[in-house]
Amino acid sequence: MRFLSSHRRRRAAKPLMLAFALLLMGTLYAVVAPAPQVAADTGTSAQVAAGKGLFAVSCSSCHGLNGEGTSQGPSLVGVGAAAVDFQVTTGRMPMAAPGAQAPRKHNTMTREETDALAAWVATLGPGPAIPQKSQYAPGDQDAATIARGGELFRTNCSACHNFEGGGGALPEGKYAPTLKGVEPIHIYEAMRTGPQQMPVFSPGAIPDADVASIITYLESLHAQPGPGFNLGGLGPVSEGLFGWIVGIGGLCLFATWIASRGARAR
Numbered sequence: 001m002r003f004l005s006s007h008r009r010r011r012a013a014k015p016l017m018l019a020f021a022l023l024l025m026g027t028l029y030a031v032v033a034p035a036p037q038v039a040a041d042t043g044t045s046a047q048v049a050a051g052k053g054l055f056a057v058s059c060s061s062c063h064g065l066n067g068e069g070t071s072q073g074p075s076l077v078g079v080g081a082a083a084v085d086f087q088v089t090t091g092r093m094p095m096a097a098p099g100a101q102a103p104r105k106h107n108t109m110t111r112e113e114t115d116a117l118a119a120w121v122a123t124l125g126p127g128p129a130i131p132q133k134s135q136y137a138p139g140d141q142d143a144a145t146i147a148r149g150g151e152l153f154r155t156n157c158s159a160c161h162n163f164e165g166g167g168g169a170l171p172e173g174k175y176a177p178t179l180k181g182v183e184p185i186h187i188y189e190a191m192r193t194g195p196q197q198m199p200v201f202s203p204g205a206i207p208d209a210d211v212a213s214i215i216t217y218l219e220s221l222h223a224q225p226g227p228g229f230n231l232g233g234l235g236p237v238s239e240g241l242f243g244w245i246v247g248i249g250g251l252c253l254f255a256t257w258i259a260s261r262g263a264r265a266r
């Protein structure tokens with residue numbers, strides 16, 4: 001009986017071992033295999049067709065069925081895949097209603113939908129492609145790169161975005177937004193596509209390496225602690241609470257101490 005059950009156990013162990021080996025191989029493959037290419041800008045015809053369909057539903061009311069533009073929105077001929085990626089992934093498009101400025105919103109489109117829209121808009125005319133990571137990845141935070149990025153930023157960007165990237169008001173109720181917390185890819189795309197009043201900074205004017213220095217500069221700037229005593233950035237509420245507990249708590253202790261001394265003196 002014991003022999004039989006152990007025999008059966010050994011027989012059951014074989015498929016188990018096999019399953020385990022397969023799982024291990026699968027995991028290894030997932031880890032070792034090259035990551036799929038990100039966002040190829042020359043879309044497949046199926047992707048372009050899907051993009052055209054999606055555009056007709058979500059975007060054509062303002063940009064026209066062929067992206068030619070209407071009184072509600074500009075022409076998208078030649079804006080490029082990068083402009084679509086920037087506008088859609090920052091949640092600016094689809095705009096809910098025409099207004100002075102398209103604000104940053106929660107992005108409601110999936111990666112596939114954005115790529116399809118970008119692929120279709122890219123067929124309307126040549127424009128900047130969605131960048132590869134190597135084009136916008138911030139460089140080493142060494143002093144020379146940060147200094148170069150800072151110089152470029154003060155020359156080209158601070159007039160609108162403020163010298164430390166905090167943003168600023170523009171005429172007619174418009175504004176240049178803060179650059180704090182903006183992802184590197186969006187900094188790259190904004191520079192290459194020039195949303196609204198922002199000028200286009202072409203690769204001829206500011207090459208990719210310099211864009212990366214600007215990104216490095218902004219990251220170093222925003223990684224610095226704020227001025228004053230801030231308890232490691234716990235935020236104003238918890239910092240206020242801390243002050244309250246220490247302050248009022250201290251006063252209570254002091255009052256009790258005085259009271260106990262007074263009682264002893266009597």
Ligand code: HEC
Pocket residue numbers: 055058059060061062063072073074076079083084087088093094095096097098099100101102117193194195196
């Ligand atoms: C309610 C109208 C409206 C809708 C809907 C809309 N847009 Fe726009 N779009 C605008 C306006 C107005 C602008 C220009 C002003 C701005 O950028 O704030 C613009 C700008 C853009 C730009 C930037 C063009 C440039 O020159 O860089 C892109 C790209 C874009 N839209 C794509 C889309 C896509 C894709 C959709 C659909 C998912 C969409 N829009 C839906 C009104 C709209």
Ligand code: HEC
Pocket residue numbers: 090092101102103104153156157158159160161170174175176177178179182186187188190191195196197198199201214
């Ligand atoms: C003439 C004014 C002007 C200059 C100069 C300018 N910008 Fe802008 N920038 C804007 C405006 C306006 C917007 C907002 C556009 C919108 O919301 O559609 C903007 C948006 C951006 C955004 C998008 C932020 C977000 O919230 O998604 C980035 C990133 C950016 N700018 C970076 C730069 C950099 C880097 C430079 C310098 C190389 C620069 N800008 C120069 C006016 C300017």
